[in-house]
Structure formats: C-alpha cells, structure tokens
Amino acid sequence: MKRFSWLFCLFLWPSAPAYADRLPDLGEVDRSGLSVPAERRLGERIMLDIRRDPAYVVDAEVADYIDRLGQRLASQVEGGARQPFEFFVVRDATLNAFALPGGFIGMHTGLILAARSESELAGVLAHEISHVTQNHLARMFGNQSQAQLASLLSLAVALLAARSNPDVAVGAALAGQAGAIQHQLNFSRDFEREADRLGLDLMERAGFDVRGMASFFERMLQFGRLYENNAPGYLRTHPLTTERITDMENRIAQRPHRPAPDSVEFGLVRAKIKAYEGTPGAAVAGFAAQSRGDQSDRAAELRFGHAHALLRDNRPAQAEAELAALRRLGLDSPLVENLAAQLRLQRQDAQGALQILRTARQRHPEARALTYALIETEIGAGGTAGAAAAVELTRSELQLTPGDARLHALQSRAYAAQGKRLPQHRALAESYLIEGRLDEAILQLDLARQAGDGDFFEQSEVDARLRELRQRKQEELREARRR
Numbered sequence: 001m002k003r004f005s006w007l008f009c010l011f012l013w014p015s016a017p018a019y020a021d022r023l024p025d026l027g028e029v030d031r032s033g034l035s036v037p038a039e040r041r042l043g044e045r046i047m048l049d050i051r052r053d054p055a056y057v058v059d060a061e062v063a064d065y066i067d068r069l070g071q072r073l074a075s076q077v078e079g080g081a082r083q084p085f086e087f088f089v090v091r092d093a094t095l096n097a098f099a100l101p102g103g104f105i106g107m108h109t110g111l112i113l114a115a116r117s118e119s120e121l122a123g124v125l126a127h128e129i130s131h132v133t134q135n136h137l138a139r140m141f142g143n144q145s146q147a148q149l150a151s152l153l154s155l156a157v158a159l160l161a162a163r164s165n166p167d168v169a170v171g172a173a174l175a176g177q178a179g180a181i182q183h184q185l186n187f188s189r190d191f192e193r194e195a196d197r198l199g200l201d202l203m204e205r206a207g208f209d210v211r212g213m214a215s216f217f218e219r220m221l222q223f224g225r226l227y228e229n230n231a232p233g234y235l236r237t238h239p240l241t242t243e244r245i246t247d248m249e250n251r252i253a254q255r256p257h258r259p260a261p262d263s264v265e266f267g268l269v270r271a272k273i274k275a276y277e278g279t280p281g282a283a284v285a286g287f288a289a290q291s292r293g294d295q296s297d298r299a300a301e302l303r304f305g306h307a308h309a310l311l312r313d314n315r316p317a318q319a320e321a322e323l324a325a326l327r328r329l330g331l332d333s334p335l336v337e338n339l340a341a342q343l344r345l346q347r348q349d350a351q352g353a354l355q356i357l358r359t360a361r362q363r364h365p366e367a368r369a370l371t372y373a374l375i376e377t378e379i380g381a382g383g384t385a386g387a388a389a390a391v392e393l394t395r396s397e398l399q400l401t402p403g404d405a406r407l408h409a410l411q412s413r414a415y416a417a418q419g420k421r422l423p424q425h426r427a428l429a430e431s432y433l434i435e436g437r438l439d440e441a442i443l444q445l446d447l448a449r450q451a452g453d454g455d456f457f458e459q460s461e462v463d464a465r466l467r468e469l470r471q472r473k474q475e476e477l478r479e480a481r482r483r
Helices: 002-011 036-052 060-074 109-114 118-133 136-142 146-163 171-184 188-206 211-226 233-237 242-253 264-275 280-291 299-312 316-328 334-346 350-363 368-380 383-400 405-418 421-434 438-451 456-482
Strands: 086-090 097-100 104-108
Touching: 036 086, 036 097, 036 104, 060 086, 060 118, 060 188, 060 264, 060 368, 086 109, 097 118, 104 109, 104 118, 109 118, 109 264, 118 136, 118 188, 118 211, 136 188, 188 211, 188 242, 211 242, 264 280, 264 299, 264 334, 280 299, 299 316, 299 334, 316 334, 334 350, 334 368, 350 368, 368 383, 368 405, 383 405, 405 421, 421 438, 421 456, 438 456
Parallel strands: 086 104
Antiparallel strands: 097 104
C-alpha cells in the first residue's frame, strides 16, 4: 500500500496550524467546493482502485467485524449521517487509518493489532467518522479556487495511474505539488479537536469506554517521540500534541466512567489477522510459542489463531486438535463455527460443513461471513438443489441488505450453477454497480440482454436497467466535459 501513501495524504487531514483555538461548528460551513454526490463519486473512483489492490482485505470475517464496529458508531451520529459509510481494511503493518471522500473509511491491519482494547479501536473509527460528518474534507476543498481544485483532482488521477506501474517515478515535481496543496489545506488543529470532541460523544452513545480514544492516541504520541524518524503515518496526517491529549482527558474526566468489555470477536479477528501474516511456518511457530501453557483470557484467541495458522500451513489434523481445545473453552462465536466448517470442507465433507453453517446461522443471523460461507458451500456442494438453495438465500438476504455487492456476486455464481445466464449477468451487473464499476455493469447487462434465456418480464427489466445506466454514463461524460 506504500504506492497509495501520497494519495492518502491528499484526502486525510493535514498538519498546517490553525489560526484560532476556538472550536467552531465547522460542519455548518458552505459545501460549495464539493457537493455530497460529487464527493461520493470521487470516493467511489478511488475505492475502485483500492479494491483492486492485493492489500485490500477481502476476508469476510475481518471486513465484517470492522464494518459492524464502524456502523455501530455511525448509527449514533446526531440527526443521522448525510451519506452512507463504508468501512474497510488494508493489509499493511503500519499504524494508520484514513477517511476518503464519500464516507469511505479505511484502517490498516497494523493499527488493529496495535489496539489494546476494542474501545481503543472504536476511538480511532469515531474520530474518522466525525471528520466525515463535520464535512472537514468538503471544507478543505471549499477553500480552494476552481483551478486549485482541478489541480488536486488531476494529481489524484495521476497518482492512481502510477499505482498500476510501481516503477513509474512520481518525481520531485509531483511530490512538490502534493506538498504545496497540503499546505494550503489548513484549519487542521480545529478539525482534529472537533473530531476528538464529537468522536467521544459517538463512543459514549455507542457504549464504548471513552478512555480508549485518549489512551490510544497518547501511546501513539509517545511512540512518535521515541521514533521520530519512523513515526506512524497516522501522526503525519493527524497531528497529535500534548495539549490535544490534555483537552481529550479533560473532556473524559467530565463524563461518568463506564467500562466496556471487549467483544469475543475483537480478540479472534486480531488473531486471524496475525495468522495470515508472514510465512505459514512462522505464523504456526509464533502461536505455538504463545499458546504453550497459556491459561489467561487470551487462551481462546491464541487457540483460534493457531488453528488458522495450521490450516494455512496445510496441517488440518493439528488444526482440528486446536479447534477441539477451543471448543472445550465453551466459546460461542460465529468465527469458531466458520472455522469448523472450513475444516470439514478440508476433509471433503461438504454436508457436514453445511450442517455446521446452517445451525450456526440460526444462532448468529447477524454474522454476514457465515451467510457468505453458507451460500458458497451450497454452490460448491454441487447439484441443482444446492444452487437453488443458494439463489433463495441470496434473494432473502438482499431484501435486507440490497447494497451488499458480495451478495449480488454470490447470487450471480448461484445462477451460473443453474445455467441461467440472464439473471447471472444481471446480478453481477448490480455487484459491479455498487462498487462503482459502471462500465463493467453496462457490459454485464448487455450480456444479459443477449443471453436469450429470460422471459418477457425479465428481458424488459434488463432493457430498462440498461437504458438507465447508459443514461447515467452520458450524464457523467457531460459533467466531465463541463469541468
């Protein structure tokens, strides 16, 4: 993800000093520099590139955990958020989190592992959410002239293009241009303090321990002082000072202390991230050393991580032994059941895996990763019955979460298993559209129209959707020409 570092600097909150110590309601300023729809489109364009990067985490359990944690906080925004949020994870050992235009918030795996409690992790997310809800990014764009804004967007496009070829030198001129733009985007201290203040409110309303924000940021500040030349990237875009930490602590002292225990998933997700770092052998050895004789409250996450590391190292029998030890601890988690199903599939026992997933989903209907795994297993088990069950499951789930791109893609696979080409391409088109891949969505609808295996009503729906998307494409082209 290092090739994205300059891009992130453009869309994070820079470190130029503020001209005042007061806390204005920056969220009420004029958004004329960047409208909400324009901001969303820009964010989708950047996300299109990020999703294609190998560092973008597609693991359903890790992604679902961070998204649910973020949505829990975002649901507490006073008056409701003006735009939807999407939270995602990037596999990168550095300590960083960032907000992109349009409500997209990313977090590095290094930061997840550095958090000592779920409330610390929530504190970082609450801070980023507050940057978005207070329109800080739009405010920074609003301070620029049209020429400067065009320059900024052009630079973003150039940096995205450079991503596809890491050998292309960005060059001193490009870096200098980025630095000049960054220095023009000021008010950072006010932005940071406001995001702290409102982030604490979100944490409190969502049921987290507000001390988590201060403890994590204070530790990062100390780390930055000790390793000045290797400070976390987060500190370069979110300037931390002793005064800011003190202000945070003073605000926390005025609130009642409400401890918040970590969820089971917090430890398990961190363990799974560790299990897929480095080489499989090193991951196994690391967990084996930590697990030996550990009777603490971390025993479950160490067993879970060790089992995943063993599975990754193609040692399923030993992974089964770790799972058995994990079950003896009496842990009830969808992540454990998903692991059990994976081990059944490793033994070519698809029916056993299906039984585990169906039972677990009844106990944990909110666990999206279980639903995805059940659909994939139904499809993979083969036969018309499995494909039909997968289609019905995706239909019922999409009624609840119509904006889930992964569900649409799974539905496309289920229809393909049935040999139904029109709905296969139509479902994939919807998945692409949600991800901002308009051209590819249009292509899939074209393929659906040409499939020739739909009835009159299905064909009419595809034709109408295709006209709609082509019109949207024309509008985007006209808008681009007006800039």
